[in-house]
Amino acid sequence: MSTPVLFDLPGPRARARIRIATIVGGLLVLAVIAFVLWRLGGNGQLDPARWSVLTDPRTGVPQALGEALVRTLQVAAVGMVLATALGLLLAVGRLSDHRWLRIPSATFIEFFRAIPLLVVIFALYFVLPKFGAEISAFAALTGGLVLYNASVLAEIFRAGILSVDRGQREAAFGLGMRKGQVMTLVLLPQAIRRMLPVLVAQLVVLLKDSSLGFIIGYFELLRQARSLVEFFTPRFGNEYTFQLYVAAGLIYIVINVLLSQVAKYVEKRTRRNRKTAATSEVAASAEAPVGTPAGPA
Amino acid sequence: MQFYADNAGLFWDAFLTTLGMSVLAGLLAVVLGTLLAAFRVSPILPLRGLATFYVETFRNTPLTVVFFFIIFGLPQIDFVIGFFPGSVLAVGLYTAAFVCEAVRSGINSVSPGQAEAARALGLTFGQSLRQVVLPQAFRTVVPPLGNVLIAMVKNTSIAAGFSVSELSSLLPRLVNANAGELVLVLVGVVACYMVITLPAALALNRIERRVAILR
Numbered sequence: 001m002s003t004p005v006l007f008d009l010p011g012p013r014a015r016a017r018i019r020i021a022t023i024v025g026g027l028l029v030l031a032v033i034a035f036v037l038w039r040l041g042g043n044g045q046l047d048p049a050r051w052s053v054l055t056d057p058r059t060g061v062p063q064a065l066g067e068a069l070v071r072t073l074q075v076a077a078v079g080m081v082l083a084t085a086l087g088l089l090l091a092v093g094r095l096s097d098h099r100w101l102r103i104p105s106a107t108f109i110e111f112f113r114a115i116p117l118l119v120v121i122f123a124l125y126f127v128l129p130k131f132g133a134e135i136s137a138f139a140a141l142t143g144g145l146v147l148y149n150a151s152v153l154a155e156i157f158r159a160g161i162l163s164v165d166r167g168q169r170e171a172a173f174g175l176g177m178r179k180g181q182v183m184t185l186v187l188l189p190q191a192i193r194r195m196l197p198v199l200v201a202q203l204v205v206l207l208k209d210s211s212l213g214f215i216i217g218y219f220e221l222l223r224q225a226r227s228l229v230e231f232f233t234p235r236f237g238n239e240y241t242f243q244l245y246v247a248a249g250l251i252y253i254v255i256n257v258l259l260s261q262v263a264k265y266v267e268k269r270t271r272r273n274r275k276t277a278a279t280s281e282v283a284a285s286a287e288a289p290v291g292t293p294a295g296p297a
Numbered sequence: 298m299q300f301y302a303d304n305a306g307l308f309w310d311a312f313l314t315t316l317g318m319s320v321l322a323g324l325l326a327v328v329l330g331t332l333l334a335a336f337r338v339s340p341i342l343p344l345r346g347l348a349t350f351y352v353e354t355f356r357n358t359p360l361t362v363v364f365f366f367i368i369f370g371l372p373q374i375d376f377v378i379g380f381f382p383g384s385v386l387a388v389g390l391y392t393a394a395f396v397c398e399a400v401r402s403g404i405n406s407v408s409p410g411q412a413e414a415a416r417a418l419g420l421t422f423g424q425s426l427r428q429v430v431l432p433q434a435f436r437t438v439v440p441p442l443g444n445v446l447i448a449m450v451k452n453t454s455i456a457a458g459f460s461v462s463e464l465s466s467l468l469p470r471l472v473n474a475n476a477g478e479l480v481l482v483l484v485g486v487v488a489c490y491m492v493i494t495l496p497a498a499l500a501l502n503r504i505e506r507r508v509a510i511l512r
Contacts, residue, residue, distance in 0.1 A: 010340070018340050025343035039374050114494065115487050116454035122468040127479050130472065204357075211359035215458030222365050242373035249362045249370075256357040 045242050053240045054247050061228060061244070068224035069251055075138065075220065076207045079145035083206060084199075086146060087153030092183060094158055105154075112151040118212060120144040125216050137218035141210065149206045156202060160195035161187050197267035204259045211252060221248040300478045301485060307467060312489045314463040318385055318453045319493065323446055325389030330396025337401050348397065355394035360455055363387045368459050384456035392449045399445055403438035404430070436508045443501035447494050464489050 010018060040046050053059050093105030112120065121144035128135050135143075164187050172186040192199075214222040225248035229241045301308070336348035355363070364387045371378055378386065407430050415425035457466035464486050471482045 021341045022343060025341045025347075029343045029347050043374055045374065115490060116451035116465060118454040118457060118465050119468065119483075119486060119490070122457075122465060123483055126469050126472045127483060130479050208357075208359040211361035212455070212458075214361050214365070215455070222361060226369070238373065242370065245365065245370045245373070249358070249366055252362050253354070253358050256359070257353075260357055 043242075050240060051243050054243060064224055064228060065221065065247060065251065068219060068221045068248070069255075071218070071224075072210055072213075072220040072252075073255075075141055075145070075210045075213060075218070079142050079149065079206050079210065080203050082142070082146045083149040083153055084203075086150035088157055090150060090154035091157035091161065094154065095161060097179070109151040109154050112147050113155070117144055117148045117209060118215065120147055121212060121216060137213065137216050140216060141213045141218050144212070145206055145209055149202065149209075152205075153199065153202055156195055156198050157191070160191035160198075163194060164190045193270065196270055197263060200259075200263040200266050204256060204263055207259060208252075208256055221251055224248065300481050304471065304485075307471070308485055308489060311462055311464045311467050312492070314381075314461060315450070315453055315489070316493060318381070318388065318456060318461070318463060319450045321385045322388035322392060322453065323449060325385065326392035326396050326446075326449065327442075329389065329393035331400055333393060333397035334400035334404065337397065338404060352394045352397050355391055356398075358391070360387065360391050360452055361458070363391050364455055364459050380456075380460045384453070384459060384461050388449060388453055388456070392445060392452070395445045395448075396442065399441040400434075400438055402441065403434040406437045407433045439501065439505045439508060443498070443505070447497055447501075450493050450497070451490070 037046070044050070053061050054065075055062060057063065090105050090109055093101045094109060096102050096105070121140055124135060124143045125137065125140035128140075161183075168186055168190065169182060172182040177185065210220060211222055213220040214226070217223060219227070225244045228244050232240050232244075333348045333351060336344040337352070339345060364384065367378065367387045367390075368380065368383045371383075411429055411433065412425055415429040420428065453463060454465040456463050457469075462470075467486055468482060472479060
C-alpha cells in the first residue's frame with residue numbers, strides 16, 4: 001500500500017472495521033484454497049503415488065522433462081543472443097544519418113512490432129517450405145522470436161541512446177571523434193548501463209514466448225508433457241495426466257520467476273550506480289512505445 | 298482478388314472470432330484488473346496478498362501455459378470448458394494482471410499533494426477520491442492501458458494452437474490448399490489484424506489527447 005494520503009490514520013473504530021474485513025478476507029482466501037484442494041482430493045489427484053511418476057527415473061519422465069527444459073532454454077538462449085545483436089543493429093540503423101538505412105530499419109521495426117508473433121512463426125514454418133526452403137521447428141521458432149524481439153529491443157536501445165545527455169555527444173564530436181566512435185565509445189556504453197533493466201525484462205518476455213513452440217510442435221516442455229500424456233493414456237488412462245501438465249507448467253513459471261528476480265536485482269544495482277547519472281530515465285520513455293512486456297505480443 | 302473473393306467467408310468468420318475474443322477478453326481483463334488494483338491498494342492484508350500473488354504469478358506465466366492449464370488441465374478436475382470460452386478466459390485472466398499494474402501505477406502517479414490538498418479543503422474520503430484522485434488517475438492510465446489491450450489483441454492469436462479458428466489459424470489451413478497464393482494469405486491475415494489494432498490505436502491517441510492534462 002502506498003502512503004495513506006487519501007484518509008486520516010484510522011481511529012479505533014476504523015481499525016476495528018479493517019480488522020473484521022481482514023478476518024473475512026482471510027477466511028475467503030482460505031475457503032478458495034480449501035475448495036481447490038477438496039476438488040483435487042476428491043479426484044484423487046493428490047495421491048502421492050500419482051505424483052511419484054515425476055521423480056521416479058525408471059519411468060523416464062524426469063529425463064524427458066529435463067531434455068525438454070534444455071530444449072526450451074536452447075531456443076531462448078539462441079534467441080536472446082541473436083535478438084540483442086539484431087536489435088542493436090536496427091537501433092543504430094534507425095538513428096543513422098543515411099536515409100537508405102533509416103527508412104528500412106524503421107519499417108522493419110514497425111512491421112514486426114505490429115503483427116502477432118505467432119503469425120511470424122507460422123509464416124516461417126508453413127509458408128517458407130512452399131518456396132522450397134525446408135525449415136525445422138527450432139529454426140522457425142527461433143526466427144520468429146528473433147525478428148519480433150529484435151524489433152522491440154531496437155526501440156529500447158534507441159530510447160536508451162537518445163536518453164544520453166546531448167552534451168556527451170557534442171563533447172565527443174568536439175574532441176574530433178567520428179560518428180562510429182561517438183556511438184561505440186561514448187553513447188552505447190552509457191546507454192546500455194541505463195537500459196539494462198528494461199533489456200533483461202524483455203529477455204524474460206522472450207523466454208516466456210518460447211512456449212509458443214508448443215503450437216508448431218517443437219518439443220519444449222508443454223509439447224513434451226502432452227506427448228508423455230499421449231504415451232501414458234492408453235496404458236494408465238488419465239492416471240498421470242494432471243501431474244505431468246502441472247509439472248511442465250510449474251517448471252516454466254519457476255524459471256521465469258528466477259529470471260524476473262535477476263531483472264529486479266539488475267534494476268536495483270543500476271539505480272545505485274553513479275556512473276549512470278549522465279542519462280535520464282530510460283525506463284519510462286522506452287516502455288511507452290514498446291507497449292507492455294505483455295507476453296507474446 | 299479472386300482468391301479473397303473465394304475465401305471471403307473464411308476470412309470474415311476468422312475476423313469475427315478474433316474480434317469477439319478480443320472484446321470479451323478485454324472486458325474481463327478490465328473488470329478483473331481494476332478489481333485487483335483496488336485490492337492491491339486496500340488496507341485489508343489478505344486481499345492485498347491475494348492480488349499481489351495473482352499478478353506476480355500471471356506475469357511470470359507464459360500465456361501458452363495459461364491456455365494449456367485451462368484447456369487441458371481443468372477437465373482433469375472435472376471443469377470442462379469449450380475451446381472458445383476457454384480461450385477468452387485464458388486471455389482475460391492473463392491480461393487482467395497487466396491491467397491491474399497499469400491501473401495501480403495510475404493511482405500511484407497522482408501526486409500525494411493533490412490528495413492532501415483535497416483533505417485540507419475538507420473533502421471527505423469519497424469526495425477526494427471521486428473528484429480529485431480518480432479523474433487524474435484515469436487520465437494517466439489511458440496510454441499504458443491502451444498498450445496492454447492492443448498487445449492483448451495480438452495475444453489472442455495463441456488460441457490458434459487450441460482449436461479456435463481465428464485469424465492466425467488461417468495460415469496453416471489456407472497455405473496447404475492454396476500453394477499459389479501464399480503471399481496473399483499472409484497479407485490478408487496481417488491486414489485483418491491491422492483492421493482491429495490500427496483503429497484502436499488511433500482511438501486511443503484521440504482519447505489520450507482529449508483527456509490530457511498538464512502536470
